[in-house]
Amino acid sequence: MSNASTKQLGNDITVTINVAVAVIYYKDKYLLGFRDKSQHQGNRYEFIGGKIEAHETANQALIREVAEETGIVIHYNTIVKLGRLHHDYGDKKVSLQVYRVELTSHQYDVYKHQDYGLEGQMLAWVNKSELLAGSYNLPAANKTILEWLRLPSKIAITYPLSHFSTYPDAATAWLQYHQAHIASDAWVYIRVQDIGSKNVAKQLMGQRPDIKVIMPDDINEHYSNHHPASSHQIIAHHLTQTSLLQWVDEVKNNAAQLQSLHHPLIVSCHDADSIYAANKLANSRLERQESPVIGIFLSPVLATQTHPDAKALGWETWSDLAALADMPVIGLGGLSPNLFTQATQYGATSIAGIRQFL
Numbered sequence: 516m517s518n519a520s521t522k523q524l525g526n527d528i529t530v531t532i533n534v535a536v537a538v539i540y541y542k543d544k545y546l547l548g549f550r551d552k553s554q555h556q557g558n559r560y561e562f563i564g565g566k567i568e569a570h571e572t573a574n575q576a577l578i579r580e581v582a583e584e585t586g587i588v589i590h591y592n593t594i595v596k597l598g599r600l601h602h603d604y605g606d607k608k609v610s611l612q613v614y615r616v617e618l619t620s621h622q623y624d625v626y627k628h629q630d631y632g633l634e635g636q637m638l639a640w641v642n643k644s645e646l647l648a649g650s651y652n653l654p655a656a657n658k659t660i661l662e663w664l665r666l667p668s669k670i671a672i673t674y675p676l677s678h679f680s681t682y683p684d685a686a687t688a689w690l691q692y693h694q695a696h697i698a699s700d701a702w703v704y705i706r707v708q709d710i711g712s713k714n715v716a717k718q719l720m721g722q723r724p725d726i727k728v729i730m731p732d733d734i735n736e737h738y739s740n741h742h743p744a745s746s747h748q749i750i751a752h753h754l755t756q757t758s759l760l761q762w763v764d765e766v767k768n769n770a771a772q773l774q775s776l777h778h779p780l781i782v783s784c785h786d787a788d789s790i791y792a793a794n795k796l797a798n799s800r801l802e803r804q805e806s807p808v809i810g811i812f813l814s815p816v817l818a819t820q821t822h823p824d825a826k827a828l829g830w831e832t833w834s835d836l837a838a839l840a841d842m843p844v845i846g847l848g849g850l851s852p853n854l855f856t857q858a859t860q861y862g863a864t865s866i867a868g869i870r871q872f873l
């Protein structure tokens with residue numbers, strides 16, 4: 516990997532600096548460095564990282580930079596790719612390759628009182644909630660990284676209404692079940708497919724104001740315009756693979772519709788082509804300063820009861836596909852919450868499901 520790629524456009528030569536960035540954390544504590552005022556984007560906090568040298572992979576650069584700047588050896592830690600993003604600071608263009616690195620309790624104990632890094636820079640362990648609330652002044656490109664970090668480790672998906680079709684009143688049964696079973700403050704993808712379900716979705720949000728909701732994109736209008744009270748609960752919109760590919764094909768009206776989605780997006784992908792489409796969408800939204808694509812549901816990892824005809828990818832193929840994505844990847848299909856650690860070893864930032872996640 517080259518540390519700088521050069522693009523010539525007429526007389527305008529722009530150099531992009533490739534940077535490896537480590538989001539180092541232990542439980543709710545996140546490690547920030549402070550950039551000296553003489554540096555680019557100086558007098559701001561940053562995640563530990565630096566330029567990728569010509570002979571290095573991003574991963575190698577990450578391990579080297581973390582060791583050089585802090586002394587922490589992360590060679591044996593699980594390193595999960597969060598995403599890649601480009602940012603033009605005007606005076607400099609950067610391409611950040613961002614990874615999440617969870618420290619062991621021993622590593623945290625050793626380094627938690629280290630106030631300065633090995634290059635003399637100030638270090639700080641900060642609370643995740645304050646970091647995400649914007650309490651620390653970071654370079655502008657990091658805004659998207661903070662959006663990615665909002666994703667929880669587990670996401671629940673609701674049952675389809677048809678799951679309750681044997682009940683005399685399926686909608687009431689659906690509502691009662693989800694109202695009682697969703698964990699507090701959980702992120703829930705309310706997968707509603709018809710008008711009747713949309714109504715119960717609204718009722719569920721009313722009964723459970725604590726939950727953060729991922730909504731199908733086609734009912735954005737419905738909720739934003741008619742239910743502003745519950746719209747603060749909508750944390751992201753979901754885009755099916757079909758809608759995503761239609762966007763790429765620039766199907767009539769679809770692009771405009773996507774621009775009208777003001778919340779972050781989570782998209783579904785099942786193959787490499789759709790992941791490339793998701794990358795394209797993410798890039799375009801970044802350039803237009805629209806809210807970012809914060810994740811991909813990549814499925815099915817394993818065989819599922821809900822989609823018995825879909826061929827499972829298996830962890831190895833899933834992992835190869837996840838590596839292509841420029842944003843966090845959520846494992847979906849045949850998973851249970853206790854597979855989270857295993858999933859991270861294959862590159863998942865989060866896992867999702869219906870059964871056992873509710």
Ligand SMILES: Nc1nc2c([nH]c(=O)n2[C@@H]2O[C@H](COP(=O)(O)OP(=O)(O)OP(=O)(O)O)[C@@H](O)[C@H]2O)c(=O)[nH]1
Nearest residue numbers: 534536554555556561562563564565566609654656657
């Ligand atoms: N380490 C780090 N760099 C970041 C972050 N966000 C961000 O935009 N960058 C940008 O990525 C580049 C980092 O490379 P660097 O730290 O080696 O660059 P530098 O020019 O400050 O270092 P140098 O003095 O060695 O040339 C800088 O342009 C910096 O502004 C971040 O969270 N961490």
